[in-house]
Amino acid sequence: MENNNTDKEQKLSPLITDKERQELFRELTTILTRRWIKDNVEVFGVSQQDLLIVTRVDIATLEHILEEYQAFISILGLELVYYKIGVETWLCLKSNYFAPPELNEAELTVLGVIIGLRESEKKITTKKIKEFLTSNDYLKEYLVNESIRSLTYKGYIRKKSNFIDYNYRTLLEFDEDERIKIKEEYEKL
Template structure:
């Protein structure tokens, strides 16, 4: 009986042990990279916001790797997709690390003209003075009061920008969401602020 108990114990130990791949073969890597391309170019809807790619946790669960191996694999994958003019981007969404793909060069945006204008106004306000809160009223003051845009169009654009992950509203104040930071770098945001001063 004791022997069987001992056997049981060793089995459970073996099951709980996570076997880490010491090195991944080239063939496995090929399959892994193909799967990564598929998963990182997917579009999801999480809590009424659109997100792209995959969370690190999901990748860990799917691959069974430890965090260091996964990050090493992603580092290598970055070189692989660079040839295609793509870039692996890390971003934080809901306090979780996510990975997605981004084009290295100019690519047409998903946004319509009115949404681009509203986004530009918010970027202009934020870059001009980060301490001053950006409320919907302030945006409308700039666009609607001057008769440049209709009020309903500003509201719809703000809703869409929020859903697409460009902007987020916290306690009646608008701020950047992950996607603005991904698609518009620091330099680009400064240029937008310059353009904003002219309108």
């Protein structure tokens, strides 16, 4: 394993000096932790294509750089993750440990119910979510509507031909194991 790492460093070293690497890592951290609005949805980090243009290196070199960067940020408890927006591949940083997401209580409830429903059936409608939450007097209808809108904007859910589906952020922030746990907890409600 150590030998492999040394090999990678040796491959990179003729291309990039230590000083350039430090500068590149600083720039990568800045761009990978930026948040943008793209088609009225929040997105994190940068697209792979734009990163290639900015760094002006070929794909293989970029991959080596990102591998090194991944090892560097893992010390900080962070992880480099890839996700898809349409056909584009994007990169951003994610916490390696459980931490509170930036959602309020109502949004967390609605997202939890969506996960609970979506894990057992493929097609879930807004009506079904509303029915569950309002008939049990858990949330008022306006609060459900507002939470759905906010979750859509923040990149957690998306509408796909009148059905609600996960967007990239739910899949990144809640792994499969966590989604199943949430589903089990939802069933106890």
